[in-house]
Amino acid sequence: MLKMKYCKIFLFLLLMIMGVSTNAQEVTCEGEQLINVDIVVGNPGKAPPYKPGHILVFRCTDVKLKMHGQQVIECLSNGKWDYPYPKCGDVTCLLNTKKENIKMDRFPDFECPVTPGYNLTFSCNGQGLILKGQREITCQSNGEWSSPFPKCEDKHTEGHTTSCGPPPDVNDADTIELKKHEYNTGERVEYSCFNKYTLDLRPPFSRYLTCEQGEWRGTIKPYYYFIGDKKLGAITSYRCESGYRQTAAKATCTRDGWTPKPLCAEIVCAAPNIPNAEIDGGQSENYKIYSRIQYKCRSGFEPKQPVQITCNPQGQWTGIQQCTVSEKCGPPPHVNDADTTELKKDEYNTGERVEYSCFNKYTLDLRPSFSRYLTCVQGEWRGLNLK
Structure with a gap:
């Protein structure tokens, strides 16, 4: 008995020397303050205690806010999170003002943070230089530019290939636009996942691949979004990527996968219906967000200048101007073997008329249905059936 007692004492002292406490607490990660952020998914749960291996997925409390930080974090074995809790704030795009020999025009002029919808156009300063990449880029609703600067x-630079072939295939994801056969340096493509997957946007991953001197740069990593319960009948919240809208408030696990299908639908603008207008280059059934089209009002309608409209992130057209009846006419039309008796003006008001006279060997037919006059009627010239 005495020997056993000394053995226990020796073991206790040995544990003390090694720094091991007999009352050691279980390792956990502490929760942090949420700033405009919700925990949307937790594995095994949203609430503490958070033990090593515990995963949290966040989203902003308002779709108009941008997340600063990582959307997915994990509790490590040392009781620390692999990344700090994210925060959500106003959506802005960063300006890269360190580019050499490049001129950047801002539309409109601003000194405040760049918000979605702002456009930048570029040109080169100096002779012998050419622009590589997109001449115009737009600040998008996700806080990223539509293309790299x-x-x-x-x-005259030669000796290397600057264009890339079609972007590579990625399992469970694809490009959001049809692939081209060739891309110039600076062009990039955006990927989107299929229904039950989402993109890992933690560094070094991204939603984009960029063509750089003949090579595609960047890493796309899809992962299964629903980290939590996958049992039949499970119901969970989910969130769609930028450019897509939820088709339901919750997703349900069924034998055929998550429903409804699809969980996310691409945000598009329907073909615009603008009376008395003609779309340049024809019209499509749907247009992706940030698409731009141009139209002109028919003769006799205003405005006379071409109008450009943009599909916004809410799936609505911005910049539409309705074609209204014009009260004025342009110069009167040309007529073979005849001309106006007075100098033509650039513009005529409704009710004004012009008289025509034939050249030396011709005369006007003034029988009924013919006339020597044209009259401006709400933007159109009426009368004068010359023969």
Whole structure:
């Protein structure tokens, strides 16, 4: 008995020397303050205690806010999160003002943070330079530019390939636009996942691949979004990627997968219906967000200048101007072997008329249905059936 007692004492002292406490607490990660952020998914749950291996997925409390930080974090074995809790704030796009030999025009002029909808156009400063990349880019609703900032390069540079072939295939994801056969340096493509997957946007991952001197750069990593319960009948919240809208408030696990199908529908603008207008280049059934089309009002309607409209992130057209009846006419039309008796003006008001007279060997037929006059009627010239 005495020997056993000494053995226990020796073991206790040994544990003390090694720094091991007989009352050691279980390792957990502490929760942090949520700033405009909700925990949308937790594995095994949203509430503490958070033990090593515990995963949390966040989203902003308002779709108009941008997340700063990582959407997915994990509790590590040392009781620390692999990334800090994210925060959500106003959506802005960063300006890259360190590009050399490039001129950046801002539309409209601003000194405040760049918000979605702002456009930038670029040109090169200096002779012998060409622009590589998109000439115009737009600040998008997700706080990212529609394309990378372009570069200005010497147009005589040779000896290397600057274009890329079609972007690579990615399991469980694809490009949101049809692939082209060739891309220039600076162009990039955006990927989107299929229904039950989402993109891992933690560094070094991204939703984009960029063509750089003949090679595609960047890493796309899809992962299964529903980290929590996958049992039949399970109901969980979910969130769609930028450019897509939820088709339901919750997703339900069924034998055929998550329903409804699809969980996310792409946000598009329907073909615009603008009376008395003609779309340049024809019209499609649907248009992706940030698409731009141009139309002209028919003769006799205003405005006379071409109008450009944009599909916004809410799936609505912005910049539409209705074609209204014009009260004025342009110069009167040309007539073979005849001309106006007075100098033509650039513009005529409704009710004004012009008289025509034939050249030396011709005369006007003034029988009924013919006339020597044309009259401006709400933007159109009426009368004068010359023969």
